[in-house]
Amino acid sequence: MAAQERQAPLRAVFYKLPFVQPGPLPDVTITGVVADSRQVKPGNLFVAVAGGSADGHRFITDALRGGAAAVVGTRPDTHDLPVPYIQVDDSRRLLAHLAAGFYDFPARKLTVIGVTGTDGKTTTSNLIYHILKSSGLQAGMISTVNAVVGDEILDTGFHVTTPDAPDVQRYLAQMVDKGLTHVVLEVTSHGLAQNRVDACEFDVAVVTNITHEHLDYHGSYEAYRAAKALLFEELAKTQPKDFPAPRAGVLNRDDSSYDYLSELMIVPELSYGMHPSADVRAVDIRHTPEGLRFTALGPGFEIPIRSSLAGDFNVSNCLAAITVMASAVGLDLERVRAGIEAMPGVPGRMERLDLGQDFTAIVDFAHTPNALRVALQTARQMAGSHPENGRVIAVFGSAGLRDRQKRRMMAEVSAELADITILTAEDPRTESLTGILAEMAEGAVSRGGVEGKTFWREPDRPSALRLAVAMAREGDVVISCGKGHEQSMCFEAVEYPWDDRIALSAALSERLSIPGPQMPYLPTQRGNFS
Numbered sequence: 042m043a044a045q046e047r048q049a050p051l052r053a054v055f056y057k058l059p060f061v062q063p064g065p066l067p068d069v070t071i072t073g074v075v076a077d078s079r080q081v082k083p084g085n086l087f088v089a090v091a092g093g094s095a096d097g098h099r100f101i102t103d104a105l106r107g108g109a110a111a112v113v114g115t116r117p118d119t120h121d122l123p124v125p126y127i128q129v130d131d132s133r134r135l136l137a138h139l140a141a142g143f144y145d146f147p148a149r150k151l152t153v154i155g156v157t158g159t160d161g162k163t164t165t166s167n168l169i170y171h172i173l174k175s176s177g178l179q180a181g182m183i184s185t186v187n188a189v190v191g192d193e194i195l196d197t198g199f200h201v202t203t204p205d206a207p208d209v210q211r212y213l214a215q216m217v218d219k220g221l222t223h224v225v226l227e228v229t230s231h232g233l234a235q236n237r238v239d240a241c242e243f244d245v246a247v248v249t250n251i252t253h254e255h256l257d258y259h260g261s262y263e264a265y266r267a268a269k270a271l272l273f274e275e276l277a278k279t280q281p282k283d284f285p286a287p288r289a290g291v292l293n294r295d296d297s298s299y300d301y302l303s304e305l306m307i308v309p310e311l312s313y314g315m316h317p318s319a320d321v322r323a324v325d326i327r328h329t330p331e332g333l334r335f336t337a338l339g340p341g342f343e344i345p346i347r348s349s350l351a352g353d354f355n356v357s358n359c360l361a362a363i364t365v366m367a368s369a370v371g372l373d374l375e376r377v378r379a380g381i382e383a384m385p386g387v388p389g390r391m392e393r394l395d396l397g398q399d400f401t402a403i404v405d406f407a408h409t410p411n412a413l414r415v416a417l418q419t420a421r422q423m424a425g426s427h428p429e430n431g432r433v434i435a436v437f438g439s440a441g442l443r444d445r446q447k448r449r450m451m452a453e454v455s456a457e458l459a460d461i462t463i464l465t466a467e468d469p470r471t472e473s474l475t476g477i478l479a480e481m482a483e484g485a486v487s488r489g490g491v492e493g494k495t496f497w498r499e500p501d502r503p504s505a506l507r508l509a510v511a512m513a514r515e516g517d518v519v520i521s522c523g524k525g526h527e528q529s530m531c532f533e534a535v536e537y538p539w540d541d542r543i544a545l546s547a548a549l550s551e552r553l554s555i556p557g558p559q560m561p562y563l564p565t566q567r568g569n570f571s
Contacts, residue, residue: 047144047214048072051086051111051125054142060135067125069111074140074207081107086143089114090133097132113139134236137206141240144214148224148242151216152286154365155241157228157272158249158293160412161358164350164387165249166227168362172380173223176372181216184227186388186526188212191219203232209241233271245369246276247291247361251298252411266298270305277307289369291361294319311368313360321364323356328422337363342374347382351391352419354412389525391419394542396549396557399515400431404541406525408467410450413437413522417458420518431516432460434509437523438467438502439477441531448477452484455496461512462496465505466565467523468531474500474565501565502530502539506548521545532564539563 051069055062072084078100081087087104089097089112098116105112111125115132129135141148156166166184173180181190185203188195190212203209209226216224232238251266273290290306292299294314303310313321321339323346328334332349335356344367348359359381366372366380386392394402401423407416417433424431435455439448455462464481466474478498482490490496499505509519521541524530530539543558550557 048084049143049145054086054139055127057142057146058135058138060138063127063129066127067111069125071110071143074136074143074210075104076136076205076207078103078107081109083108084110086110086139087112088132088136088139089116090136091115092133134239137210137236137239137241140207140210144210146240146242147210147213147217148240149280149282151213151221151242152223152370153241153243153245154223154225154370155228155238155243155246155272155276156225156249156361157230157233157246157269159252159409160407160415161249161354161361162227162229163406164355164390165247165358165361166225167387168358168381168384169365170225171384172362172366172372172377173225175380175383176376178223179219179221180223180225181212181219181221182225182227183209183212184225185229190215191221203227203229203237206237206239209237213241228272230265230268233275234268238272238275241275242279242282243272243276244279244282244286245289245291245365246272247365248272248293248296248298248302249358249361250293250296250411252409266301269298270302273302273305273308287369287371289365291364291369293357293361294322295357311364313364314357319360321360321368323360326353326356328352333359335359339363339368342367344374344378346378348384349386350384351423352415354415354419355391387526389527389542391416392525392542394546394549396546396553396555398510398513398549398553400513400517400519402510402513402545402549403518403520404525404545405520405522406527407437407522408440408525410447410454413451414454414458416520416522417455420520421458424516424518429516431518432514433458434461434463434512434517434519435459436463436465436502436505436509436519436521438465438469439481439523440468441470441472441474441477445480448480449484449487452481452490452496453488456485456488456490460495461509462490463505463509464496464498465502466500466530466532466563467502470531471533501568502563503544503548503560503566506545507551510545510548510552519545530563537561537563 051071052066071086074086076088076090081104087109113127156162170182289309289311291311294312294316312319323335326335337344366377389406392404405416407413420433464478485496513519524541529536539561547558547560
């Protein structure tokens with residue numbers, strides 16, 4: 042039965058789960074498992090999850106209006122619901138397993154490769170996916186950008202995070218229905234901490250790096266690192282499948298997280314990086330206008346690699362993909378090489394925009410101090426290739442209601458590495474944009490930045506991009522960071538349509554006096570900010 046048409050007895054779903062049964066279960070047939078009352082359809086099982094920004098128990102009545110056939114929750118006070126109510130100890134932890142059981146555990150029928158890390162997750166996931174596809178394997182991908190199920194590409198949301206557990210299991214079930222055999226699953230720290238990827242039966246897990254990010258949610262770097270480590274705990278829980286499946290944890294030997302994760306590893310470990318003891322490493326690295334050139338050395342192999350990607354950080358991402366596919370999965374080396382070479386750039390990741398201008402214009406997703414550092418280092422390499430050594434002009438902001446520490450840190454990085462820094466809006470949400478920029482300005486000044494000379498504050502992102510483009514001279518690199526592929530920007534509680542690539546293209550076309558896209562609207566264009 043197709044994933045979207047499936048029905049299952051509630052008792053059968055519960056009986057399959059690796060948990061103590063919650064007592065007598067009703068004789069009810071369900072048509073799906075959801076935790077968002079707005080998504081409830083007739084016959085669905087509604088799982089009320091407490092925590093986060095809302096308590097699902099408050100929306101049980103809404104779920105019943107939508108046609109919920111039964112409710113799972115943790116509270117005893119259910120007020121005599123007209124449908125069966127099943128009380129459990131931890132509905133959040135149970136949610137992914139209920140969804141997996143409803144779809145007959147699709148991950149058990151797939152080779153599942155999980156990718157986590159602070160920076161580079163999406164690029165590494167795409168590299169692995171393209172290697173699988175170019176090798177003729179039937180592969181799917183669930184990333185923070187979209188879900189690729191056969192020929193179908195499904196949007197996974199406005200902002201980047203792992204989809205909710207029922208969505209993940211539905212995508213996996215659709216892949217099984219379409220005959221896919223492999224899936225690459227990009228996994229965020231939020232997704233791990235909130236049990237969204239439980240029951241995904243990982244066969245291979247890879248980490249790109251663990252740097253400063255999401256401390257607003259996790260509280261400390263140590264807690265954030267521990268959340269990332271949950272992927273390797275999930276990997277260790279995977280039971281043998283009915284087909285030969287690889288089993289390995291793949292670590293970045295160059296990253297500060299290596300020793301911590303290596304001590305936790307209870308499955309075979311593989312490592313990659315520039316470190317001389319890495320299992321797979323790169324030598325003879327060259328940066329060319331066409332992209333990267335290097336040789337990958339591993340146990341018993343030596344592969345010449347060509348990639349359209351740019352920057353040392355993408356050497357690391359390529360090495361991660363090579364380690365997974367060549368050493369863990371055991372794919373033919375020539376297919377690995379061909380897959381990397383065939384992969385186009387990832388949308389919003391060091392994406393170049395060329396409208397005929399005499400300088401380089403780039404959009405990148407860098408929104409952490411480490412990611413900004415490597416993006417600006419790459420931009421410096423590009424600018425340095427010009428006979429007169431062009432300048433680096435960086436445009437970026439820092440999100441509201443998120444990790445405040447990185448605001449100052451990112452401005453410090455740019456003050457050190459960019460010639461010109463323009464601080465601007467990036468999803469301020471309900472915070473004061475003026476306040477956010479003030480914190481960032483303090484960071485720039487602390488590293489020798491001079492306002493009006495080496496850095497500017499321009500709250501309106503369209504105006505910031507126009508300013509950067511107006512300042513650019515031949516051979517310069519203008520790089521807009523923080524938004525990448527995202528399709529909206531949040532002010533207060535409103536998501537305004539926004540695409541950095543369209544906006545930067547608009548600024549370029551205006552300077553060149555050629556036809557181009559219209560600059561997207563943001564409320565700051567009216568001076569409407571605080």
